[in-house]
Amino acid sequence: MYRSNLYVFLILLLSIGFFACEQIPKMTDSIISEEEIIETPHDMDMANMADVNGDQSMSDEMTNNQNDSTVMDNISTTPSNMIPVVINELMADNDNTIADPQGDFDDWLELYNPSDSAVMLTGLYLSDKEDNPTKWQFPDGTEISANSYLIVWLDEDHDNEDATEGLHANFKLSKNGELVLFVDRDTEGNEILDSVEFGEQETDTAYGRLPNGTGDFQIVKPTPGEQNTAQ
Numbered sequence: 001m002y003r004s005n006l007y008v009f010l011i012l013l014l015s016i017g018f019f020a021c022e023q024i025p026k027m028t029d030s031i032i033s034e035e036e037i038i039e040t041p042h043d044m045d046m047a048n049m050a051d052v053n054g055d056q057s058m059s060d061e062m063t064n065n066q067n068d069s070t071v072m073d074n075i076s077t078t079p080s081n082m083i084p085v086v087i088n089e090l091m092a093d094n095d096n097t098i099a100d101p102q103g104d105f106d107d108w109l110e111l112y113n114p115s116d117s118a119v120m121l122t123g124l125y126l127s128d129k130e131d132n133p134t135k136w137q138f139p140d141g142t143e144i145s146a147n148s149y150l151i152v153w154l155d156e157d158h159d160n161e162d163a164t165e166g167l168h169a170n171f172k173l174s175k176n177g178e179l180v181l182f183v184d185r186d187t188e189g190n191e192i193l194d195s196v197e198f199g200e201q202e203t204d205t206a207y208g209r210l211p212n213g214t215g216d217f218q219i220v221k222p223t224p225g226e227q228n229t230a231q
């Protein structure tokens with residue numbers, strides 16, 4: 001009788017131990033998400049990244065670092081190799097599709113954050129030159145909200161005193177086609193996070209990912225600041 005009670009007690013003790021082990025990681029996760037910090041790398045378009053880098057090293061790095069996510073005090077310290085943001089759409093010859101905050105119909109690029117957390121873009125870059133990947137740096141404090149889109153005007157209005165509203169880069173896009181790079185911070189070796197190479201573009205024609213955020217670039221219906229849709 002005594003021995004059977006002992007067994008019951010041991011089973012109870014093991015159950016409590018198992019339950020505790022299950023709960024601690026969940027509690028930690030909930031703390032992290034409350035602080036709006038990227039918990040896990042989004043399932044990025046790895047194939048596209050591999051195209052850019054010519055290998056899978058970044059993908060491997062992300063996999064290796066997947067479990068390294070820890071509670072961080074500052075969102076801007078989020079390791080860049082966990083940035084889930086992609087180049088989602090662009091227009092290289094905007095004649096009457098959408099005006100920038102100053103009323104000009106300029107080239108534009110749409111970034112998309114598919115994750116459930118805001119992502120700080122401070123220190124990251126956009127460029128249209130492979131030999132100068134750090135051509136234009138996002139201003140300090142630039143943030144892209146969770147599941148949201150961000151438009152960058154590619155109009156060389158970066159130092160235009162009248163163009164304080166909106167993000168304005170120091171390069172334009174050629175309608176004859178070129179390359180756009182989304183580049184990591186200096187501390188991360190300026191790795192290319194995403195890129196798109198496009199050929200000759202028709203006026204007011206948008207080139208974007210379909211399906212939205214993950215698919216290959218193709219001609220899409222212009223949807224600046226919104227989910228991409230087919231023509």
Ligand SMILES: [Ca+2]
Pocket residue numbers: 100102104106153155157163
């Ligand atoms: Ca402009």
Ligand SMILES: [Ca+2]
Pocket residue numbers: 092093094107172173174175
């Ligand atoms: Ca242009």
Ligand SMILES: [Ca+2]
Pocket residue numbers: 088089110208222223224225226227228229
């Ligand atoms: Ca869009």
